[in-house]
Amino acid sequence: MPALGPAEDLPLATLESEAVDLTRALIRIDSVNTGVAATIGDGETRAARFVQEQLAEVGIDSELVEPRAGRASVIARLPGRDRTRGALVVHAHLDVVPVEGQEWEHAPFGAEIEDGWLYGRGAVDMKDFAGAILAVARHFARERIVPERDLVLAFLADEEAGGVWGAGWLVENRPDLFEGATEALGEVGGFSVPLDGERRAYLAATSEKGVAWATLTARGRAGHGSRPTADNAVVRLARAVAAIGAHRFPIVRTPALRAFLAEFGRVRGLSFTDASLEADLGELGLVSPLVSAGLRNTATPTVLEAGGKTNIIPAEATARLDIRVLPGQDENLKAELRALVDDDIDIRWGRWWSATEAPVDSPLLAVLQRAIDAEDPGSLVVPYLLPASTDNKHFARLGIAGYGFVPLRVPDGFDVFGQFHAADERVPVESLRFCARTTARILRDA
Incomplete structure (x- = not known):
């Protein structure tokens, strides 16, 4: 496995295994968001407290914000080398859509692994990235890796119902948590699709x-x-x-x-x-x-x-x-x-x-390309327009340019976007390991 760089004799195995283990742990927390207050439990808060505990274990301070019972988000800031640069918000939502009315062959909250695939609600939407971000943060803390600029790690509630009690509430009531941020990185993009005979493209949602x-x-x-x-x-x-x-x-x-x-x-x-x-x-x-x-x-x-x-x-x-x-x-x-x-x-x-639109020539895209080059040589990061909506729409109100990029190298015939909200939602375990390595590169160098 390639190391992140000559300055770090990186314990990649720990980073990768934690990304898998933390994703499985998050999937096992039933944080279904029905969109109806009376039927939503405390799953988002339980997931947020789990994230906070994992950060605290390696000495990372965070703030848990719960504007409504059961609807908690967690925010942490990792200081960068250059504090004058705009911070990068790295976000993942902790809620998932319901599973009722679907025929699952695997327990939706069991986080089962079978034949190299991890099954469960949130496997791609988007507890995989939450697990990867958390694993990378813990890795940075253990290895004393300082990112190039401040990273604001945001683990958010309520994205599946519009973000009213998550990113939307934070932007309106706690903009201080995102002070100085200029760009954001979250869903939906970063997964590989066939480009030509042997190479892959990794789609980056710039809009x-x-x-x-x-x-x-x-x-x-x-x-x-x-x-x-x-x-x-x-x-x-x-x-x-x-x-x-x-x-x-x-x-x-x-x-x-x-x-x-x-x-x-x-x-x-x-x-x-x-x-x-x-x-x-x-x-x-x-x-x-x-x-x-x-x-x-x-x-x-x-x-x-x-x-x-x-x-x-x-x-x-x-x-x-x-x-x-x-x-x-x-x-x-x-x-x-x-x-x-x-x-x-x-x-x-x-x-x-309204729609969001971030520059297609941002230096951040070059960082994404370099990270992909290191992990999947010859592949290409390609901008595209996401026909759906994410929490980036809320961050845009603070002047933060949002991008969608959760790096996943997947088999050429596997439709990642087709897994969103589907029965037997799944992701290759090896893709989670790839996500952890590539995300670590991105967050270090962005």
Whole structure:
């Protein structure tokens, strides 16, 4: 196994084994976040206390913040060599999504290892990175390794329900914990995908789609079902929902998309012209749906509500939309949706978190590349736009540029993103060891 550098005769075995053991320990703590306060237990706080204990064991001070019972986060700052540089926030969330309604062959909180795979809720989303960060912090403390700049280690609650009681609360109420931070590193990226015959690409999320909700409301005259009306609210709402469902927003070539297309186009000999873009992306295998989802804004009808009795025409019908918006597209999306439906359909905008966009030429990406070069020579770090949202959206409010990079070298046919929220969520044990080594390089040199 390669050492981190000539200055350290690194006990890699301890670092790697701790990353695996700590990830398993965290998986065994049931920290399910249902999104409904009445059904959430104290799992996040128990996980946070475990993290705090592991840090304290090697002399690292941390602060546990619990804005609501059971919803705790832990923050620790490791001083760097150059205290004048902006700090790097390294974050992982401790909550996981529910497992009910899924058919698991392995106990979701058992952290079982079978045939070289670790199974359990959180194996990739994202107790693997929490375990790796914790292992690296302990390793730095034992070996007296000082990072190049301050590291703010954040183990967070509530990401799976929007981060209201985790990163969002901390940004609003305890911004002092992130004082001086300029960049952040968390999910979703860093996993390998096939690049060409033998080499791999490691995707770095430099941008994330924003998340928004909207409610459409149609109103009409109530009446008996036997006497149809011209202004039936259900019919008018159905037309609006159908129009939105059939609509394709235009492709937007964001900086992250352009960077991805440039690298993959160069290596794979693909042109990615306006006419060939979607077909060329289809040639990229398992990475295709992930990148394709970031080409355009989307608005998806998800909930319909109208009436309560079959023989009564309701006076009102509503539809809820899940909206994913590209950087700088908030107002364009609103206008485009407004134009799709009749003027008498009311649109109420609800929760709205705008997209994040970090520079694709940050020196941090060069650090990621060097770390990957050391662990997987010849591979390439490639920016992309994450079509989902992470806690980086909250840190962006403090002017912190967020990146998604959890380094995992995986078998070429393994879809890491497909494991998120899936039954029998799993990760190769060897990938966790790779994650620990590569993360140690990154956090030392960033």
